[in-house]
Amino acid sequence: MPRDWADLFITDEPDGSAGESQSGEGKERRRGLLRRLRENLSKTRQALGSEIQATLFSKLDEHTWERLEEALIMADVGASTTASVVEALETEATEGGLTSGEALSERLIELLADTARNENDRIDIRAKPTVILVVGVNGTGKTTTIGKLAWHLRNELGVSVLLGAADTFRAAATEQLEGWAQRAGCEIVTGPEGSDPGSVAFEAVTQARSKEIDVVIVDTAGRLHTQDDLMGELAKVRRVIARQLEGAPHETLLTVDATTGQNGLRQAQMFADSAGVSGIVLTKLDGTARGGIALAIARELGLPVKLVGIGEQLEDLRPFDPDDFARALIAER
Numbered sequence: 001m002p003r004d005w006a007d008l009f010i011t012d013e014p015d016g017s018a019g020e021s022q023s024g025e026g027k028e029r030r031r032g033l034l035r036r037l038r039e040n041l042s043k044t045r046q047a048l049g050s051e052i053q054a055t056l057f058s059k060l061d062e063h064t065w066e067r068l069e070e071a072l073i074m075a076d077v078g079a080s081t082t083a084s085v086v087e088a089l090e091t092e093a094t095e096g097g098l099t100s101g102e103a104l105s106e107r108l109i110e111l112l113a114d115t116a117r118n119e120n121d122r123i124d125i126r127a128k129p130t131v132i133l134v135v136g137v138n139g140t141g142k143t144t145t146i147g148k149l150a151w152h153l154r155n156e157l158g159v160s161v162l163l164g165a166a167d168t169f170r171a172a173a174t175e176q177l178e179g180w181a182q183r184a185g186c187e188i189v190t191g192p193e194g195s196d197p198g199s200v201a202f203e204a205v206t207q208a209r210s211k212e213i214d215v216v217i218v219d220t221a222g223r224l225h226t227q228d229d230l231m232g233e234l235a236k237v238r239r240v241i242a243r244q245l246e247g248a249p250h251e252t253l254l255t256v257d258a259t260t261g262q263n264g265l266r267q268a269q270m271f272a273d274s275a276g277v278s279g280i281v282l283t284k285l286d287g288t289a290r291g292g293i294a295l296a297i298a299r300e301l302g303l304p305v306k307l308v309g310i311g312e313q314l315e316d317l318r319p320f321d322p323d324d325f326a327r328a329l330i331a332e333r
């Protein structure tokens with residue numbers, strides 16, 4: 001299924017996305033989006049693509065599989081994912097099913113996409129309001145992601161959005177979110193610097209309920225005096241939200257900076273273990289030659305990647321589709 005904004009979100013609306021993607025306009029739009037994805041992933045494409053060409057499209061011998069493994073590990077696909085994918089490809093090639101470079105490369109795309117698949121990869125926004133909490137280490141892209149997400153919810157789905165500026169640690173964080181609220185054309189609830197993040201979150205959910213707003217997105221701090229303080233604060237924000245609205249937060253997104261590689265993965269593990277994370281947003285994939293991490297992270301963290309950040313523009317946040325992504329990294333065309 002083509003992965004567009006309408007596919008990412010579960011809504012009350014009848015599912016019209018399949019029809020749209022088959023129309024001429026839908027197809028053209030989808031081609032444009034794929035082109036942009038490929039362009040913004042060019043750093044990884046260049047590094048990985050030339051190695052794929054040099055291995056799969058020339059004579060297959062014992063070095064082929066080693067070189068392919070090295071290339072995938074360099075692109076941060078991860079040692080265990082790489083080993084299982086290359087072994088499967090080698091077996092199929094040796095058994096004679098795959099002969100051309102084209103067929104091998106197509107199969108590699110499929111195998112890589114398979115490792116990144118997760119059935120819980122959608123965001124349910126049927127609850128009124130739906131509360132989305134965004135957590136992650138300072139600088140990983142929480143606030144930017146929230147701005148882009150709010151913009152897409154409004155413009156692609158016509159959903160009303162309210163932002164909660166619960167990163168009260170620095171005044172600049174609130175100002176930054178106010179800028180995004182303006183760009184996205186949505187409301188925002190703020191509190192003074194140093195105020196209780198829980199009360200900002202509470203107020204945001206309260207206002208959303210009384211104004212019948214569809215989606216509340218709550219920004220949080222990524223740095224406090226100690227890690228325990230941070231985790232304690234996030235737990236408190238969750239409790240306060242749950243007290244105001246049963247079942248909330250409905251979604252907790254964790255931002256992970258792709259340029260920090262395996263280190264980012266370790267940070268993510270800490271949040272995943274203690275902050276009730278239900279999905280990953282992998283950011284800054286445009287800034288790294290190691291974009292293969294998007295394919296391994298789902299497997300390593302046991303959590304679905306739901307969104308990817310591929311640049312600083314509003315439209316540079318995309319629902320994550322393993323097939324499109326693997327193809328954008330590897331395929332010639």
Ligand SMILES: Nc1nc2c(ncn2[C@@H]2O[C@H](COP(=O)(O)OP(=O)(O)O)[C@@H](O)[C@H]2O)c(=O)[nH]1
Binds near residue numbers: 139143144309310312
């Ligand atoms: N190139 C690029 N930069 C990004 C992306 N997402 C966020 N950034 C930048 O990363 C920096 C930190 O982002 P911010 O949202 O403030 O992170 P926060 O501290 O987690 O809220 C900002 O300069 C953003 O413009 C992305 O997908 N690509």
Ligand SMILES: [Mg+2]
Binds near residue numbers: 142167173
């Ligand atoms: Mg921020």
